[in-house]
Amino acid sequence: MEKPYSAACERNREPILEIMKDVITRDEKRLLEIGSGTGQHAVYFAPQFPWLEWYPTDVAENLKGMKLWFDEFKIPNIKAPVRLDVSKDDFPKLKFDVVFTANTFHIMHWKECKSLMKLLGHRLRENSKVMIYGPFKYGGAFTSPSNEEFDQQLKTRDPSSGIRSFEDVNNGMIKNGFELVFDYDMPANNRLLVYKRLKFSK
Numbered sequence: 001m002e003k004p005y006s007a008a009c010e011r012n013r014e015p016i017l018e019i020m021k022d023v024i025t026r027d028e029k030r031l032l033e034i035g036s037g038t039g040q041h042a043v044y045f046a047p048q049f050p051w052l053e054w055y056p057t058d059v060a061e062n063l064k065g066m067k068l069w070f071d072e073f074k075i076p077n078i079k080a081p082v083r084l085d086v087s088k089d090d091f092p093k094l095k096f097d098v099v100f101t102a103n104t105f106h107i108m109h110w111k112e113c114k115s116l117m118k119l120l121g122h123r124l125r126e127n128s129k130v131m132i133y134g135p136f137k138y139g140g141a142f143t144s145p146s147n148e149e150f151d152q153q154l155k156t157r158d159p160s161s162g163i164r165s166f167e168d169v170n171n172g173m174i175k176n177g178f179e180l181v182f183d184y185d186m187p188a189n190n191r192l193l194v195y196k197r198l199k200f201s202k
């Protein structure tokens, strides 16, 4: 099996890293990545935060491929990847300070997005952060013609996928105990949403 490769990861990693450097502090010790895909993001980001334990996860069929990257690069703070299908599984039983997920909301069905937000609200403690990267619609409108085209392509492949409304995601996060801290404008009509868990109330 050849290492899986994502060209998009190579393009977006630098601007994401710039934001991560502002968001992730030295007090934060564990990061959970959801939908790690090829594993390229973990390989690029984890060495920049050597004090942070990076926990990559994804659905079962992607673990073998990302492991090829991890075996080659041997980055000490990347943990062994584990299965996490947000509609079926719980997080590893650890306290996570940061959750990062890139380009997953438009792939997951809306039901899965809601499961993910519920899981985040259930498992993260006060002041934990969530970083969600990807394209979103605002006020019901696409932010560019290319995003509209992308949405059509996604729906042709899988009618239940598609670019989500920022408002739906934001309401879902608020409902599960988070507040929006930043909404960064990113290259190629993407956004990076940063949330903070409010006082744990359940």
Ligand SMILES: C[S@@+](CC[C@H](N)C(=O)[O-])C[C@H]1O[C@@H](n2cnc3c(N)ncnc32)[C@H](O)[C@@H]1O
Pocket: 006, 008, 009, 034, 035, 036, 037, 038, 041, 058, 059, 062, 084, 085, 086, 087, 101, 102, 103, 104, 107, 108, 112
């Ligand atoms: C477009 S890829 C993004 C991968 C990587 N984060 C990136 O930015 O290149 C979407 C990812 O979401 C994952 N995914 C889809 N449904 C999921 C689910 N129910 N639970 C967890 N991950 C899921 C896919 O397996 C895939 O790795």
